[in-house]
Amino acid sequence: MLVEVLTAAGRWNVEQPLLTYRVPEALANQLRPGQLVAVPYGERLDEGIVWNLLEGDELPEPLQEEGIELRDLYSILDPKPALLLHQLELARWLAEYYATPLAHAVFGMLTPGMLQRSRFVLKLSEEALKDAVQASSQETSLNLRALLGLLHNDGSLDVEQLKKMLGKTKAQQLLKEIKQSKLVVREPELVEGKARIKLRRNVRLLVQGEELLTWRELLEERLRKAESEAQAQSASQATPVSTSRKSMSKTEAPFNPWSMSASASATLAPPVMSKEGVVIQRQLAALDLLQQSINRGSPWTPSALCRATGLTPRQLQQLEDQQLVVVENKEQRRDPLQGRAIPSSQPLQLTGEQEAALRAILEAVEEGKANSVPRPILLHGVTGSGKTEVYLQAMASVIAEGKRCIILVPEIALTTQAVQRVAGRFPERVAIIHSELSVGERYDEWRRIRAGEIDVVIGSRSALFAPVPDLGLIIIDEEHEAAYKQSEFKPTYHAREAAIKLGEILKVPVVLGSATPAVESYYRAEQGRYQLVELKGRIGANLPPVEIVDLRSELRAGHTSIISRRLLDELGKVLERGQQAILFLNRRGAASCVLCRDCGFTALCEQCDIPLTYHATEHVLMCHYCGAQSKILHFCPSCRSAEIRYFGLGTEKVQRTIQKYFPEARLLRWDRDTARNRHAHEELLDRFANREADILIGTQMIAKGLDLPGVTLVGVVSADIALNLPDYASPERAFMLLTQVAGRAGRGSEAGHVIVQTFNPEHFSIDAASRHDYNEFYRIEIETRQRYGYPPFRQFVKFTYSHSNRHRSQLEAMKLCEKLKGWIQRLNLSETDIVGPVPALMERIRNKYRWQMIVRGPDLSRLLRVVDAPDWEIDIDPISTL
Numbered sequence: 104m105l106v107e108v109l110t111a112a113g114r115w116n117v118e119q120p121l122l123t124y125r126v127p128e129a130l131a132n133q134l135r136p137g138q139l140v141a142v143p144y145g146e147r148l149d150e151g152i153v154w155n156l157l158e159g160d161e162l163p164e165p166l167q168e169e170g171i172e173l174r175d176l177y178s179i180l181d182p183k184p185a186l187l188l189h190q191l192e193l194a195r196w197l198a199e200y201y202a203t204p205l206a207h208a209v210f211g212m213l214t215p216g217m218l219q220r221s222r223f224v225l226k227l228s229e230e231a232l233k234d235a236v237q238a239s240s241q242e243t244s245l246n247l248r249a250l251l252g253l254l255h256n257d258g259s260l261d262v263e264q265l266k267k268m269l270g271k272t273k274a275q276q277l278l279k280e281i282k283q284s285k286l287v288v289r290e291p292e293l294v295e296g297k298a299r300i301k302l303r304r305n306v307r308l309l310v311q312g313e314e315l316l317t318w319r320e321l322l323e324e325r326l327r328k329a330e331s332e333a334q335a336q337s338a339s340q341a342t343p344v345s346t347s348r349k350s351m352s353k354t355e356a357p358f359n360p361w362s363m364s365a366s367a368s369a370t371l372a373p374p375v376m377s378k379e380g381v382v383i384q385r386q387l388a389a390l391d392l393l394q395q396s397i398n399r400g401s402p403w404t405p406s407a408l409c410r411a412t413g414l415t416p417r418q419l420q421q422l423e424d425q426q427l428v429v430v431e432n433k434e435q436r437r438d439p440l441q442g443r444a445i446p447s448s449q450p451l452q453l454t455g456e457q458e459a460a461l462r463a464i465l466e467a468v469e470e471g472k473a474n475s476v477p478r479p480i481l482l483h484g485v486t487g488s489g490k491t492e493v494y495l496q497a498m499a500s501v502i503a504e505g506k507r508c509i510i511l512v513p514e515i516a517l518t519t520q521a522v523q524r525v526a527g528r529f530p531e532r533v534a535i536i537h538s539e540l541s542v543g544e545r546y547d548e549w550r551r552i553r554a555g556e557i558d559v560v561i562g563s564r565s566a567l568f569a570p571v572p573d574l575g576l577i578i579i580d581e582e583h584e585a586a587y588k589q590s591e592f593k594p595t596y597h598a599r600e601a602a603i604k605l606g607e608i609l610k611v612p613v614v615l616g617s618a619t620p621a622v623e624s625y626y627r628a629e630q631g632r633y634q635l636v637e638l639k640g641r642i643g644a645n646l647p648p649v650e651i652v653d654l655r656s657e658l659r660a661g662h663t664s665i666i667s668r669r670l671l672d673e674l675g676k677v678l679e680r681g682q683q684a685i686l687f688l689n690r691r692g693a694a695s696c697v698l699c700r701d702c703g704f705t706a707l708c709e710q711c712d713i714p715l716t717y718h719a720t721e722h723v724l725m726c727h728y729c730g731a732q733s734k735i736l737h738f739c740p741s742c743r744s745a746e747i748r749y750f751g752l753g754t755e756k757v758q759r760t761i762q763k764y765f766p767e768a769r770l771l772r773w774d775r776d777t778a779r780n781r782h783a784h785e786e787l788l789d790r791f792a793n794r795e796a797d798i799l800i801g802t803q804m805i806a807k808g809l810d811l812p813g814v815t816l817v818g819v820v821s822a823d824i825a826l827n828l829p830d831y832a833s834p835e836r837a838f839m840l841l842t843q844v845a846g847r848a849g850r851g852s853e854a855g856h857v858i859v860q861t862f863n864p865e866h867f868s869i870d871a872a873s874r875h876d877y878n879e880f881y882r883i884e885i886e887t888r889q890r891y892g893y894p895p896f897r898q899f900v901k902f903t904y905s906h907s908n909r910h911r912s913q914l915e916a917m918k919l920c921e922k923l924k925g926w927i928q929r930l931n932l933s934e935t936d937i938v939g940p941v942p943a944l945m946e947r948i949r950n951k952y953r954w955q956m957i958v959r960g961p962d963l964s965r966l967l968r969v970v971d972a973p974d975w976e977i978d979i980d981p982i983s984t985l
């Protein structure tokens with residue numbers, strides 16, 4: 104039998120990623136696709152994934168012609184496949200669609216730290232092992248003799264280690280000598296990656312109940328005997344000392360040798376208790392502790408047990424020899440939810456709308472069972488409409504039929520609440536996959552998933568690649584979120600698209616949930632490619648009214664603070680009533696857009712309809728989309744005012760301002776500076792939810808998914824920054840953000856209220872968001888997209904080049920641009936063009952200058968197949984053109 108293996112080394116071999124090996128007889132029955140195996144690769148061993156098993160022993164013809172010699176597969180590293188069949192198929196699609204080497208796509212699906220490291224070790228040869236004396240009498244250098252000694256002791260030595268010990272040159276010399284001497288062999292080896300099982304040595308009690316009692320009695324009997332012997336020895340002199348557990352009553356003070364009369368203590372030798380007695384007593388104590396720990400479920404390690412009882416390791420060994428206890432290596436699971444109290448929850452009585460949504464999902468499940476591919480379901484439900492409850496009940500149905508589910512959630516902040524809800528509904532049956540987990544935690548979760556020990560995987564986008572057997576349902580909550588797109592590394596996949604592909608492969612429904620669906624998603628639903636299901640009303644509450652405050656008139660009235668009078672007013676009321684408020688601002692892209700503070704005019708590119716960005720260094724305004732430049736403005740071209748400014752502001756400033764107005768208010772700031780990791784997020788959220796603060800001030804992180812009934816007021820400090828980023832998708836992001844933030848208010852019994860401050864009250868995104876009107880927003884936005892040929896009407900691919908030399912970046916960009924033009928022409932691609940090259944919005948990042956261009960066309964797959972630009976970042980379907 105032959106086997107095609109995708110090796111890790113194949114990550115760079117795009118043409119021929121699969122290598123063929125012969126399968127040794129002994130392994131033939133155990134080999135399965137998706138397994139991790141070790142194969143010889145050049146002189147080394149390399150790790151690979153079994154891709155395909157081939158009957159027969161003949162090489163395929165083209166390989167025969169090349170005169171390739173087949174080598175044997177070396178070993179199976181793990182009998183359980185690391186990737187399931189459907190994952191291999193998904194990887195194939197990822198590689199194809201996102202123009203990524205297959206091995207990249209495949210190994211990227213594994214949990215981090217799994218890949219092994221290939222190395223060489225030195226060992227004594229058979230010859231040297233057989234006849235050590237003879238071997239050492241050979242004529243050898245001092246270094247080799249030292250090595251032989253070391254190998255005799257340790258068995259093997261890593262070649263890299265040798266180089267460190269001896270220095271490179273001497274090590275090379277020695278390696279040369281080794282080759283000739285035949286005393287030492289050099290063997291390839293694989294070393295485990297960082298992801299490892301965590302083992303803990305535990306002492307386990309082997310006897311229970313009656314048997315244990317019998318043992319105790321036996322030991323106690325021996326103890327008494329040992330005691331009386333000891334007493335007999337010192338009978339004439341000492342006060343009898345009884346340390347037997349039974350006879351030691353509470354009132355009796357412990358024996359104190361120093362309290363005796365001088366004469367008595369002088370004769371007190373040897374110690375009152377015989378040595379054997381002490382040991383037995385310690386052993387009895389150990390048995391006690393072990394038995395207690397069974398009930399508490401917290402096992403003892405050997406060293407802790409010895410410390411607690413005074414047993415020496417040898418004495419513990421005696422217990423082991425008597426088969427009373429066993430010391431065993433037990434896996435210790437690293438649980439991401441450890442130490443968190445999660446209240447369990449029961450299914451709620453669904454509303455009519457929720458009921459209909461649930462039915463639609465379950466019908467799609469049935470469709471899949473009848474062997475047709477169900478359409479993805481777009482669950483468009485306003486904020487607070489109870490989408491989560493629909494997911495939970497759909498999952499429960501699927502689980503009841505023995506299947507499993509994946510639910511993706513976008514960000515850490517959201518994950519904490521989402522995880523609680525899911526974990527509370529399916530206690531002990533949920534695994535979490537998230538990039539903030541440690542390698543070990545992820546590895547443990549990954550293995551629980553693969554073993555089928557859980558029903559639900561919840562996590563960020565990479566959770567989609569968890570090896571879930573019998574997957575029956577995929578849910579993507581907040582499907583519009585940018586966090587679902589991987590932008591920097593290959594494959595630059597979008598989890599939504601990958602999920603839909605996975606649903607297709609497995610014939611299971613994919614549910615996309617959002618209060619503000621991505622324009623692309625809604626467009627597909629309109630076209631009938633997705634099934635649209637709507638939840639139009641909030642549960643037990645109304646959508647909060649949104650009030651727009653025009654910051655231009657605030658200024659005209661002489662109020663120059665960043666917090667308007669209306670917002671101050673409402674904040675005061677909230678504090679008075681003991682309710683809570685959230686103040687939101689979007690700091691991304693701060694201090695870059697150009698805005699007239701009198702009329703709200705924003706400078707736009709004439710060709711792209713995208714806001715111009717102010718570049719301080721060159722003192723120009725630039726369109727980061729097409730590269731067009733224009734002179735900076737001193738007066739507003741629209742109203743002639745001199746109040747034209749670039750705009751930016753941060754959470755700290757807002758905090759200071761609010762504190763000035765309300766010195767008594769308890770403020771909580773939540774942004775990337777105050778919440779650096781998931782624990783900080785959880786803590787902040789808990790504090791606010793527990794009403795330890797009155798006002799929460801934060802960036803876009805707090806916009807999403809939070810369900811906090813105490814919040815009655817949401818203030819958007821400035822809606823304009825999101826709006827004015829130079830990107831075609833800015834209006835969409837602004838609308839989503841505003842709608843989502845506004846959706847945080849009034850989710851409890853008290854009515855909510857939203858105040859949006861803006862210089863652009865007429866902008867359609869703000870206007871539509873203020874009326875919670877998704878359809879209105881969508882209608883205008885889709886028209887613009889069509890007019891300008893933006894996605895989903897044309898596909899975009901973003902090319903980015905980074906270099907520490909600015910000129911070099913620009914030059915490379917020009918060169919690739921010419922090549923791209925050539926390829927486009929040769930392939931005769933219609934309606935396909937290139938925008939740029941231009942410097943990236945944030946041109947200099949980590950000391951590298953970035954230049955980029957966007958290729959747009961109806962279908963770029965043929966172009967991507969021929970593009971040869973290994974040093975470029977290529978982002979397929981980028982979520983933004985920035």
Ligand SMILES: Nc1ncnc2c1ncn2[C@@H]1O[C@H](COP(=O)(O)OP(=O)(O)OP(=O)(O)O)[C@@H](O)[C@H]1O
Binds near residue numbers: 808
């Ligand atoms: N059928 C129901 N009966 C009573 N309460 C419900 C029901 N369904 C959901 N809820 C409650 O309504 C609140 C809002 O629900 P949920 O957070 O699931 O909404 P959502 O649609 O996910 O909102 P968002 O899009 O803003 O995240 C929650 O507190 C939830 O417990």
Ligand SMILES: [Zn+2]
Binds near residue numbers: 709712727729731
């Ligand atoms: Zn432009």
